[in-house]
Amino acid sequence: MILVDHVQASISLSHPPTKPPSNSPLLPPLPLTTLAPPMEEKATKPRVERGGSSGGGGGGGGGGGGGGGGELVERLPQALIGEIMARLDLESLCSAAPVCRALRASASLALSSISSLDLSGFPPTASILSGLLNNNSCIRSLTLDCSQLDDSSVKIFAKKNLLELSLLKCSMFSSNIFTVIGENCPMLRLFSLDILTLDMEPNSVCENTIARMLKGFLYLEHLSIKFQLVHPAFGFFESSQFALPKTIKVLLLQPIHARQASRLILNNICDTEPVAPVAAVGNFYLGTSWGSNLQSLTLVLNIISDQLITTITKNLHHLVELCLEDKPFEEPLLLHDLTNSGLQSLSLCQNLTRLSLTRSKTYIPATFRRVNDVGILLLVEGCKRLESVRLGGFARVTDAGYAAVLHSCKSLKKFEIVNASFLSDLAFLDLSAATSLVEVRLVSCNLITSETALSLSTCSNMEVLDLSGCKSIADSGVISFSKLSKLNVLDLGGSDITDIGLSALGGGSSPISSLCLRGCKRITDRGIAHLFNGKGIIRNTILTLDMGYLPRISDKAVVVIAKACTEITILCIRNCFGITNASIEALGSLNHLVGRRTIRMLDVSNCCGLSVDSLMFLAPPFFCGLRWLGIGNTSLARKSKRRDMELLGGRVGFRLCIEGCEMGCKNGWYSHKFI
Numbered sequence: 001m002i003l004v005d006h007v008q009a010s011i012s013l014s015h016p017p018t019k020p021p022s023n024s025p026l027l028p029p030l031p032l033t034t035l036a037p038p039m040e041e042k043a044t045k046p047r048v049e050r051g052g053s054s055g056g057g058g059g060g061g062g063g064g065g066g067g068g069g070g071e072l073v074e075r076l077p078q079a080l081i082g083e084i085m086a087r088l089d090l091e092s093l094c095s096a097a098p099v100c101r102a103l104r105a106s107a108s109l110a111l112s113s114i115s116s117l118d119l120s121g122f123p124p125t126a127s128i129l130s131g132l133l134n135n136n137s138c139i140r141s142l143t144l145d146c147s148q149l150d151d152s153s154v155k156i157f158a159k160k161n162l163l164e165l166s167l168l169k170c171s172m173f174s175s176n177i178f179t180v181i182g183e184n185c186p187m188l189r190l191f192s193l194d195i196l197t198l199d200m201e202p203n204s205v206c207e208n209t210i211a212r213m214l215k216g217f218l219y220l221e222h223l224s225i226k227f228q229l230v231h232p233a234f235g236f237f238e239s240s241q242f243a244l245p246k247t248i249k250v251l252l253l254q255p256i257h258a259r260q261a262s263r264l265i266l267n268n269i270c271d272t273e274p275v276a277p278v279a280a281v282g283n284f285y286l287g288t289s290w291g292s293n294l295q296s297l298t299l300v301l302n303i304i305s306d307q308l309i310t311t312i313t314k315n316l317h318h319l320v321e322l323c324l325e326d327k328p329f330e331e332p333l334l335l336h337d338l339t340n341s342g343l344q345s346l347s348l349c350q351n352l353t354r355l356s357l358t359r360s361k362t363y364i365p366a367t368f369r370r371v372n373d374v375g376i377l378l379l380v381e382g383c384k385r386l387e388s389v390r391l392g393g394f395a396r397v398t399d400a401g402y403a404a405v406l407h408s409c410k411s412l413k414k415f416e417i418v419n420a421s422f423l424s425d426l427a428f429l430d431l432s433a434a435t436s437l438v439e440v441r442l443v444s445c446n447l448i449t450s451e452t453a454l455s456l457s458t459c460s461n462m463e464v465l466d467l468s469g470c471k472s473i474a475d476s477g478v479i480s481f482s483k484l485s486k487l488n489v490l491d492l493g494g495s496d497i498t499d500i501g502l503s504a505l506g507g508g509s510s511p512i513s514s515l516c517l518r519g520c521k522r523i524t525d526r527g528i529a530h531l532f533n534g535k536g537i538i539r540n541t542i543l544t545l546d547m548g549y550l551p552r553i554s555d556k557a558v559v560v561i562a563k564a565c566t567e568i569t570i571l572c573i574r575n576c577f578g579i580t581n582a583s584i585e586a587l588g589s590l591n592h593l594v595g596r597r598t599i600r601m602l603d604v605s606n607c608c609g610l611s612v613d614s615l616m617f618l619a620p621p622f623f624c625g626l627r628w629l630g631i632g633n634t635s636l637a638r639k640s641k642r643r644d645m646e647l648l649g650g651r652v653g654f655r656l657c658i659e660g661c662e663m664g665c666k667n668g669w670y671s672h673k674f675i
Contacts, residue, residue: 182213340375347382359393453477482508499527506534588622598625632660
């Protein structure tokens with residue numbers, strides 16, 4: 001029994017679907033609908049009435065016209081209806097189902113033949129999920145937002161024929177989930193789990209159930225297990241014996257202690273018997289052939305050290321991708337930290353195409369104090385096939401080191417540097433050797449100016465450009481970006497741009513779908529008007545817009561966005577003190593029109609100009625597709641039954657945040673309830 005019209009899903013049916021053009025108008029969203037088996041007359045009867053109610057229920061021509069439409073559909077050949085329904089996406093299927101019995105039966109049949117289902121953008125309840133999957137024996141790939149699911153739901157989605165299973169935002173599961181999946185999904189090739197640990201359950205219990213689950217996976221190639229909000233020094237994978245399948249090619253573990261990670265790899269060179277455990281480390285061991293198959297390794301650790309890097313490079317010779325992040329709980333001892341020698345040893349991995357080494361400042365402001373330009377030079381000398389490089393926390397590396405990466409790696413497509421105190425424009429003076437660059441992220445690099453922006457604008461294939469926290473980026477740099485015909489994502493957060501720069505973007509040819517202007521304090525309403533009323537294409541391509549912390553914008557800017565940006569689905573206007581109820585009215589009153597996408601996520605936290613009267617424009621039928629609303633530190637945040645009832649309407653899986661969290665509540669790991 002299901003479903004909802006607003007489900008954001010990516011679907012593959014047994015018949016290849018024909019996707020509509022990206023610029024085709026969307027159907028207007030419908031209220032919550034239920035797709036019932038055609039034999040259940042009691043459940044389907046109201047839906048038939050609803051399908052014929054557009055002219056007014058029982059009265060004369062209006063009702064008859066609606067009913068006649070359903071009758072006409074039922075006269076069509078069943079094969080034709082089935083062919084049409086098989087080509088619809090999930091949202092369209094569920095919207096069409098209530099119209100008449102024929103469409104409902106065809107929709108039910110189409111749902112039973114879905115082979116790939118992605119519900120990462122919509123958190124289904126157990127009943128919705130049951131309606132989707134109960135009669136489906138064809139499902140092979142499944143991705144779920146599990147924030148509304150618990151242990152009682154596992155058997156609904158743990159299907160025998162599944163080959164790929166990705167579970168996100170699992171906050172209400174116990175270790176029983178591993179037992180059920182291990183017993184019911186023996187054919188899995190990919191298993192990915194993102195879970196919040198339950199304090200009432202010992203880690204050892206969870207680890208033992210994981211070990212039993214893995215023994216049943218004979219074909220597993222991709223394993224990803226993330227335990228959220230657990231520090232690596234006190235994390236999982238420490239006490240029990242784990243025999244990973246020999247077929248593993250991609251492995252991600254979070255968190256894991258550095259010594260335990262080394263033990264995992266060292267056991268690879270032995271037989272299936274585990275090496276004697278190191279104190280306080282445990283016996284995470286592997287089959288003999290595991291190391292020869294492994295191509296991608298991602299670990300979140302307590303510390304990255306020379307010993308760990310050397311262990312990896314000497315034993316995992318076929319690595320194509322290596323991503324290591326550490327989160328030190330205390331300042332690492334110099335003798336046990338990463339050095340230039342550790343970086344040099346990476347040259348043994350000659351097949352490496354993607355490398356990420358980052359030190360997080362989550363707990364303390366630590367950096368890699370023993371690595372300098374020499375280490376980077378030694379690294380790129382041996383790893384010239386790198387296509388993606390991400391470096392964070394290398395406080396002693398200067399322009400010479402970063403320039404070496406750009407000039408030595410001829411196939412470099414992605415280049416990301418975070419918190420580099422000594423990275424300046426000099427590293428980007430000559431990018432003639434980096435013509436393949438597609439994605440560049442220079443985050444919080446204070447010495448970067450518009451000169452770097454001008455250099456990057458010569459990379460004609462650029463698709464993603466993140467200069468957030470680079471405070472010296474000005475209008476001249478933005479003007480140069482406006483000519484990049486493939487630029488899709490642009491982050492200018494905290495930069496020094498003005499309305500002049502926005503005017504250039506508004507008249508440019510960049511098909512930007514995601515734009516961040518957060519904290520660009522010189523931007524005014526006029527700049528937003530130039531941006532979206534210009535002759536360029538950004539007004540037709542923008543999907544995500546962050547205008548948080550802009551003190552000089554008001555309702556005028558939001559009205560421009562509401563009228564001009566028909567594709568926008570995510571909007572942040574937090575901490576904009578000039579925003580009032582008029583902005584909510586403008587967004588809500590236009591959002592239901594045919595040909596427009598619906599706003600999915602809206603952040604108005606700290607907009608002190610909003611009053612409780614704006615509730616009428618936030619409640620259905622306005623903002624029909626709204627999935628997340630942030631109202632922290634506003635008059636709307638005061639808890640009341642009236643507020644909850646008005647905002648709820650017919651919405652399923654709607655999340656209301658009154659805590660002032662960033663968009664989406666940091667991927668859902670804060671325990672805000674659904675209403």
